[in-house]
Amino acid sequence: MRQEAWSWDRRGWHFADDGATYAVARRLPVQWDISAQTRLPDMGRRRLAHAVRQDLWRILQRLRGFAPVVTVTRDGQGLSLRAGGSVAGRIPRNAQEQVAALLNDPVKRAAWARTARHR
Numbered sequence: 001m002r003q004e005a006w007s008w009d010r011r012g013w014h015f016a017d018d019g020a021t022y023a024v025a026r027r028l029p030v031q032w033d034i035s036a037q038t039r040l041p042d043m044g045r046r047r048l049a050h051a052v053r054q055d056l057w058r059i060l061q062r063l064r065g066f067a068p069v070v071t072v073t074r075d076g077q078g079l080s081l082r083a084g085g086s087v088a089g090r091i092p093r094n095a096q097e098q099v100a101a102l103l104n105d106p107v108k109r110a111a112w113a114r115t116a117r118h119r
Helices: 045-060 095-103 106-116
Strands: 014-017 021-025 034-040 067-075 078-086
Touching: 014 045, 021 045, 034 095, 034 106, 045 067, 045 078, 045 095, 045 106, 078 095, 095 106
Parallel strands: none
Antiparallel strands: 014 021, 021 067, 034 078, 067 078
């Protein structure tokens, strides 16, 4: 997403929505030091992005200088989600695996589906 396409909310988060992709980030420009991707059925992109961002923060908040980024893109087969972000300090070897495990956790995925269902 282009940098000028981003807006800022009162809680300190940058977000952008170009119609197909919704993105939320803590810091601009977006940097992907760690990331993982998954596919999900169609649901609300904004609610999904924020729910994943919260869970991502819960598992990586002890990572020095971590700034989360989540993008959700709607296509013909559902949603493509990428989660991760930038890290100012040293990146532990298992950080990437932690993000992938979060995105593939069936309990979290069910919770996200409930949170982000179309209303």
